[in-house]
Amino acid sequence: MIETERLLLKKISEEDIDLIFEINNDPGCIEFNGWDSMSLEKCKDVIDNWIDKYKNSELIGVFCVKYKDTNDKIGMAYIIDYKEPNQFEIGFRLRSACWNRGYAKEITQGFTRYAENKLKANEVVAEVFRGNLRSRNVFEKLGFEESVHPDGEDGLIYRHAINKGKRLG
Template sequence: MQIFLETDRLTLRRFTEADEDNLFELNGDPEVMRFLNGGRPTPRDEIRNEVLPAFLGYYERFDGFGFWAAVERFTGQFLGWFHFRPREDGEIELGYRLRRSAWGKGYATEGSRALIRKGFTELGVERVVAETMAVNLGSRRVMEKSGLTFVRTFHQDWPDLIEGSEHGEVEYALTRADWQGANFCQGGSE
């Protein structure tokens, strides 16, 4: 197991082909997928032939960036994943997808803060961005607790209509300078 990062409660490690079942279960929960595609489960062959190969491909193309399996340190239970990856415009995007059983326990904030810290202190990142549907209040709260601030609301065309999409998407961001000036870089609490 190649550990990328550890926090008080999480281990973020590289995905392997053995994670197919974990991703299938995660992407099979309608509530987990609600703000992504309206709640449709991802077929196993799509996990095997598209999702997992895309995750694994990041490790070869981008040193220090990509998708990371989130595992509870003390139980070894797969909780979901985080991504910290370059977008087409060169900015670094933060994202996460966790099992419902992990919601509301601070895991998303803990993992996000750790990735942001690593990005600013070790990977030369200057700005981190994150996006979600405007109506996804849980994800927006994680972004705020991780130090990101609201930038804008925007609308984009999606192939499938998702409940709440008429309210648009929101973008949050955090610069290295703002992070250094805040309590987050000293490990401040929520």
């Protein structure tokens, strides 16, 4: 489990299917994901795949994001291996009712500290579609450096090099 000032992030489970279904059927939430809405059965398959893929790692995977004080679920987030050793990708999807409250920033800061302290990461990376201004704003405000996606996709890569001793804004 990962804890921030207001949030708890715990590994995703089948109990989180309603949350995943809601997020993956909210037009605002899926606008920049590159896929259409999902059936309940597809959401179950996705959760089962996440659980299976990360069952041997207590440290990385997909997490359910909850309010610390009420335990209400507000979204999902992930920290997973990226392309190089000690390099991790982070991302998040929050219920649209929870946007513009600083939760994405808090998750990003929490994951970055976690990557540095627990995973001994050299770098934290986030892939963001060019048009996703909300997510881009989160990473830019925190001092992540922007670069073009190497696969030529309509995306950007935001990088935070931990080994340089930089702290998030």
